[in-house]
Every structure is written in structure tokens, then in C-alpha cells.
Amino acid sequence: MRKASIVNVLFLALLLFMSGCDQNMLGAGYAIKNVVAKPFQAIGSYFTDNAYEDIEQKSTSKNSIPTECWVKRKSVLPGMEGIQNITDVIRENVCSCVPWGSCTVDECPCSRMCPDGFDIFKRPGQKTMSEFTTLENSLSFSNGGGGGEIESTQGFCWGHASVTSQFNRLAFFDKSAKPEYSLNSKDKSEQKKAFEYYKDLIDNVIDNKPTKIPGIKNLNELSGIPGIESYMADKVAHSWGKRAMSTQGLSVGLSSSAMKRSESEEFFKSIKEKIDNNQQPQIVFTKRNKRMITHAVLVSDYTVDRNGNTVLCIRDNNISRRRVNLAGQSCSDKMTIGADGGISYSLWGDIGGAELAFNDNSDALEQMRNLKEHCDSEKGCDQ
Amino acid sequence: MKFFLLLILLVFQNTFANEDTKKLAEVEKIFIEEIKKQNSSDKDKFLLYNLAGRELYNYKFYEKSKEYFEKAIELDVPSDKTEAHINLIAIDYARSKTVSKKSYDRAVEYFTKSKKINDEGIKEYLSFINMSFFKKSGVKNYKGFYGEFTKQSSIKNLIQHEKYKEALSLMNPQSVKDRDLATKLRYDFLRSAVLGSKKLELTCKEKVDAYPHSIAWSIEACKALVKYQSGEKLTRKDIQNVEKSAKEQESSSLYLIKKFGDLK
Numbered sequence: 001m002r003k004a005s006i007v008n009v010l011f012l013a014l015l016l017f018m019s020g021c022d023q024n025m026l027g028a029g030y031a032i033k034n035v036v037a038k039p040f041q042a043i044g045s046y047f048t049d050n051a052y053e054d055i056e057q058k059s060t061s062k063n064s065i066p067t068e069c070w071v072k073r074k075s076v077l078p079g080m081e082g083i084q085n086i087t088d089v090i091r092e093n094v095c096s097c098v099p100w101g102s103c104t105v106d107e108c109p110c111s112r113m114c115p116d117g118f119d120i121f122k123r124p125g126q127k128t129m130s131e132f133t134t135l136e137n138s139l140s141f142s143n144g145g146g147g148g149e150i151e152s153t154q155g156f157c158w159g160h161a162s163v164t165s166q167f168n169r170l171a172f173f174d175k176s177a178k179p180e181y182s183l184n185s186k187d188k189s190e191q192k193k194a195f196e197y198y199k200d201l202i203d204n205v206i207d208n209k210p211t212k213i214p215g216i217k218n219l220n221e222l223s224g225i226p227g228i229e230s231y232m233a234d235k236v237a238h239s240w241g242k243r244a245m246s247t248q249g250l251s252v253g254l255s256s257s258a259m260k261r262s263e264s265e266e267f268f269k270s271i272k273e274k275i276d277n278n279q280q281p282q283i284v285f286t287k288r289n290k291r292m293i294t295h296a297v298l299v300s301d302y303t304v305d306r307n308g309n310t311v312l313c314i315r316d317n318n319i320s321r322r323r324v325n326l327a328g329q330s331c332s333d334k335m336t337i338g339a340d341g342g343i344s345y346s347l348w349g350d351i352g353g354a355e356l357a358f359n360d361n362s363d364a365l366e367q368m369r370n371l372k373e374h375c376d377s378e379k380g381c382d383q
Numbered sequence: 384m385k386f387f388l389l390l391i392l393l394v395f396q397n398t399f400a401n402e403d404t405k406k407l408a409e410v411e412k413i414f415i416e417e418i419k420k421q422n423s424s425d426k427d428k429f430l431l432y433n434l435a436g437r438e439l440y441n442y443k444f445y446e447k448s449k450e451y452f453e454k455a456i457e458l459d460v461p462s463d464k465t466e467a468h469i470n471l472i473a474i475d476y477a478r479s480k481t482v483s484k485k486s487y488d489r490a491v492e493y494f495t496k497s498k499k500i501n502d503e504g505i506k507e508y509l510s511f512i513n514m515s516f517f518k519k520s521g522v523k524n525y526k527g528f529y530g531e532f533t534k535q536s537s538i539k540n541l542i543q544h545e546k547y548k549e550a551l552s553l554m555n556p557q558s559v560k561d562r563d564l565a566t567k568l569r570y571d572f573l574r575s576a577v578l579g580s581k582k583l584e585l586t587c588k589e590k591v592d593a594y595p596h597s598i599a600w601s602i603e604a605c606k607a608l609v610k611y612q613s614g615e616k617l618t619r620k621d622i623q624n625v626e627k628s629a630k631e632q633e634s635s636s637l638y639l640i641k642k643f644g645d646l647k
Contacts, residue, residue, distance in 0.1 A: 048441055141563040144531065144555075155531055155558075183597075191598045195632060226564055226590050227599030227632060233563035234635050237535070238480060244528060245473040245512075246440065247466040253528045254504045292507060292527035320561050362441040 052361040059117040070094040114375035121278035130301035133328025140224035143317035158296035159240030160317035161282045167219045177214035208366045210374035248358040252284045253294040255353025261341025285354035482516045547576040564601045600629040
């Protein structure tokens with residue numbers, strides 16, 4: 001079933017690409033000749049990136065759905081007003097008609113509650129992407145860090161960023177819901193079953209499937225539970241290996257020269273667009289003139305400084321867990337374009353190459369499609 | 384009734400499996416048909432095979448990705464096969480958390496023949512794979528992007544060979560406090576093994592205090608270390624209990640737990 005879903009996405013991506021562009025696939029092959037022939041320069045996932053851009057264009061061309069929109073619930077049946085009045089006292093007579101909102105299909109159209117495109121990444125009430133950058137929405141353990149230059153890349157940063165992003169987009173925590181098995185049970189055999197139960201839920205998220213996680217408040221709590229914590233740390237390490245060991249991973253490590261101003265501006269523009277499309281993208285960069293001193297982080301949000309320059313706010317997995325909230329609220333760790341046109345990062349100084357992680361678009365496409373399916377089924381929009 | 388439900392489930396699974404095969408065949412058909420349609424040269428085929436391998440890798444379709452990279456490698460063309468060789472190594476790891484000697488040797492052979500072995504990036508990558516998966520001793524490079532992975536595999540190897548002092552020297556005490564419980568346990572065990580029972584402060588203890596009734600292997604392991612540091616000897620039963628829970632919970636730290644008997 002998982003494979004079917006992955007192939008569906010790939011198939012969708014290819015179809016989107018073919019329908020939006022030149023039908024001559026081999027022509028496309030020629031066009032990307034240089035990209036394929038020079039694996040250490042500008043490795044790109046041609047079809048996926050095109051499919052992503054196609055959806056991006058469609059998403060920005062229509063009015064974006066807000067995250068706050070309350071509508072009056074449908075009028076009640078005659079004779080039921082009394083009950084409705086009592087209910088209204090307990091619960092206001094409104095529901096949220098936004099992506100993942102509280103309305104029913106009778107009260108709000110499916111196109112608003114389970115939208116196509118990147119609006120499906122929105123959460124009710126969320127105003128900015130930086131709201132994800134909180135301790136509650138983060139793994140309970142840091143990636144590493146501390147110490148000198150070498151230690152600054154310690155850990156499995158790319159995996160840490162990927163897993164965090166997957167949980168932020170796909171996990172639906174509900175502390176009050178009763179899980180199948182309780183981790184707090186006095187019965188040891190039930191506790192054992194609970195470990196397996198939660199491990200399966202974690203596997204689902206790692207497979208880019210939307211997943212309800214009952215009995216747990218948030219990512220920080222889940223990833224701090226003994227037994228679960230080490231399982232998630234293993235997932236982080238494996239996720240790093242899958243990305244860093246590939247040619248795409250190696251190519252980033254070798255890009256240590258300063259980027260030209262036009263390249264830096266293009267990079268910042270693409271990251272801004274990702275954030276405007278409700279994503280905290282994964283980026284990978286290398287310290288300037290220091291090959292293989294490479295790091296991967298999430299971009300939490302962006303701001304514009306007094307001179308009108310864009311500032312990227314970084315969600316760095318190396319920082320102490322105690323600093324996560326501050327980083328989210330104040331954009332304390334930031335990337336800017338320097339006077340020489342290259343990029344500078346407040347925690348690292350000048351950096352060389354920086355790019356969107358090669359898995360970011362493919363993950364976003366797969367997650368978007370799976371979230372839409374999940375939302376449709378949750379809200380009864382699939383009937 | 385149960386049998387009936389199981390039957391329905393199986394039917395659905397088969398449907399998905401068939402759909403899966405069908406969709407995959409359609410995706411492949413896009414590449415194959417285009418190659419045939421244009422009467423493409425081997426060089427063109429190589430580009431498309433490489434591209435298919437890359438895209439399928441991105442969607443974690445490792446088996447299929449492998450197939451395409453293999454096809455790219457098999458073609459007798461002068462094109463650069465770096466990506467295919469490196470990604471075949473990455474596929475090994477993605478599928479089994481290890482790298483086969485066959486994939487590694489084949490990549491080395493290609494890079495040597497093509498003289499790409501002199502490229503700094505290739506050299507560093509191959510050295511990383513060799514040090515992390517094949518070379519069990521000797522000087523290793525723990526710097527940079529791939530350094531941590533090599534370091535982790537070295538620490539594991541050193542612990543397995545009871546070289547605790549050396550393993551401990553590879554850990555950075557500054558960064559342990561904020562790390563996951565398995566890392567903390569490794570650090571606490573190594574300090575205990577090297578320094579002995581001296582009422583050492585344990586980084587894992589905080590979790591035991593927070594989750595005293597947890598049956599997690601990591602809590603059992605930390606409790607044993609707490610006991611050891613309080614001056615008590617670990618009994619055979621203590622060690623067996625920790626090992627049993629680590630085994631049952633399929634912990635990747637079982638190699639560490641097996642050495643708890645060395646805490647004298």
C-alpha cells in the first residue's frame with residue numbers, strides 16, 4: 001500500500017510534468033544533459049522539481065485560504081432550538097471554515113477544508129510558519145553541536161531536520177484520545193505492546209503518511225519517552241544516511257565557494273516561496289572555503305530588515321533545546337546576503353554553497369497528496 | 384467471521400499490489416517508450432536511466448532505482464557513471480543500513496579505471512564508506528559532514544572490542560547533555576567502564592527519575608548503571624534483565640548492553 005502511494009505520487013509528478021511542458025521526454029533528457037553528466041554540479045531532480053513548480057504556480061495564482069475564518073453553523077431543526085441554545089452556551093455557534101477546520105461538509109465546502117495544493121499544510125489559527133519553531137514541535141534531543149568547528153557538524157543534521165519536518169506536517173497529536181495500548185499501563189505486557197504501537201505510528205510518519213498519535217501531547221513529549229526516544233534517534237540517523245550518502249548529498253559538501261549575488265538572491269527567493277507556501281524547507285549548506293563542513297537545517301520563516309533585505313530565520317538542530325522557542329520568536333539565528341553577494345549565517349559566519357535539500361520537493365509532493373487524501377477521508381469529502 | 388475479514392483484507396492487499404505493479408509499469412513505460420520512439424543512442428539511454436534512477440531514489444523506490452542505475456552502468460558509453468555508482472552504495476544503506484563490499488569494490492574499480500579516484504570529493508567519499516563499513520581499525524577521519532557517522536561506527540566497534548578508553552575519548556562531553564538517551568547511556572557506560580564505581584553523576588538518571596515505571600530497555604540499562612555507581616555490584620540477573628528487554632525491544636544498542644558484565 002505504501003509503495004502504491006509512492007508510485008502514485010511519482011506518476012502524478014511525471015504526468016504533471018508531461019502535461020505542463022513539452023511532451024517530448026527525450027527532448028527533456030537532452031535539456032538536462034549537463035545536469036546528469038556533471039554530478040557534482042547542480043544536481044537536480046528535474047521531473048520532481050518541475051512538478052513542484054507546476055503546483056506552486058497553481059497555488060499562488062488563486063486566492064490563498066486563510067487559517068482563521070469562522071462561519072455560523074447551519075440553523076437547527078424546528079423544535080430543537082432549546083437544545084441548540086444549551087449547546088451554544090457550551091460551544092459557540094460557529095465553526096472554523098479553514099484547512100483542517102472544525103466545520104462539517106454541510107457548513108463549509110470541502111475545497112476550503114481539504115484544499116488542493118500547498119494550503120493543505122496550513123493548520124487552523126496558525127499565522128506564521130515560525131509558530132512551528134517551538135520546543136513542543138521539536139524533537140526532545142538536539143542534533144549535537146558544542147565545541148569547535150568540527151563539532152559544529154556533529155550529529156545527523158539532515159535526518160534531524162527531515163524527521164522534524166515530517167512530524168510537523170503529518171503527525172496529529174491528541175493527548176485526550178485513548179491509544180490502543182498505554183505506555184503508562186501497570187501491566188508490563190501492555191507497555192510492551194504500546195512500544196510497538198507507537199513505533200508503528202512513527203514508521204508511518206517517516207513514510208510520509210499523515211498519522212494520528214493519540215495519548216501524546218506533541219512531538220517533544222513523544223520523542224522524549226524512553227524506548228521511543230532511541231527509536232526516533234535511530235530514524236534520524238538512518239534518514240541522514242539516505243540523504244547524505246547519495247550523490248546529491250556529496251555534491252553539496254563540495255560546494256564551498258561563495259555564491260554569486262544572483263545565485264544567492266535566487267536561492268533566497270525560492271526559500272521565501274516555500275515559506276509562503278506553508279512549508280519550513282530543509283536547506284543544506286557548506287562553510288565557505290571549507291569543503292565537507294556541511295550542515296542541514298530548517299528555515300523557520302523570513303523577515304525583511306530596515307533596508308528592505310530578506311533575512312532567513314533558521315531553525316538549527318544543533319542549538320540547545322532551551323533556545324528553540326527564542327529562535328522561533330525572535331529570528332535570532334539568521335541568514336543574510338552579504339556585501340560580496342555571498343550568504344552569511346549568524347552561527348557560522350560566511351558560507352559557501354547553499355541549496356534546497358534534494359528531498360524537499362519530492363517529500364512535499366508526497367506529503368501534500370497524502371494529507372489531502374487523509375483530510376478528505378476525515379471530513380467525509382471523499383464520498 | 385475473522386476468516387472472512389482476513390479474506391477481504393487479502394483481496395484488498397492484492398488489489399493494491401496489482402495497482403502498484405501496474406502504476407510502476409506505466410512509469411517505466413514512459414521512459415522506455417520515449418527511448419524507443421526517438422531511436423535514441425546509448426548515450427541518450429544512459430541519461431534517461433540515470434534520471435529514472437534518481438527520481439525513483441527520491442521517492443524511496445530503492446529496488447527500482449537500483450535497477451535503473453544498474454542499467455546505466457551496464458551501457459558501454461564513455462559518460463560519467465559517478466552518480467550511478469555512488470547512489471548504488473546509498474541504496475544499499477537505505478535498504479539494509481549497511482553497504483555491500485561488492486558495491487564498494489565495483490565503485491572503486493570504476494573510479495580507479497576512470498582516474499576519478501584522484502578527485503578530492505570521490506576520494507573523501509570512498510574513504511568515508513571504507514572507514515565506516517569495512518576498515519575496523521587504524522587511523523580514521525572524523526571531520527566534517529561524514530565524520531560523525533564514521534565516529535559512531537568506530538565507537539561501536541571499539542566497545543565491541545572492549546577498548547573503552549579509546550571509545551570514550553571519541554565522545555564530546557559538552558554535547559551529551561542535550562542528546563538522546565541512547566547517546567547518554569553510551570557515555571555513562573563508557574565513563575563507568577573506564578573510571579569504575581565512583582559515585583559518578585550519570586546523564587541518563589534524569590530520565591529514570593521522570594519515568595521510574597517504564598520498562599524501556601534504556602531505563603532498565605540506566606537503572607543498572609545507577610546501581611553500579613551507588614557502589615553495588617551488578618548481579619548476573621541484573622545484566623540478564625537489561626539484555627532481555629533490549630533484545631525484546633529490538634534495540635540497536637544491544638552491543639552496548641552485552642558489555643555491562645565488564646562493569647566490575
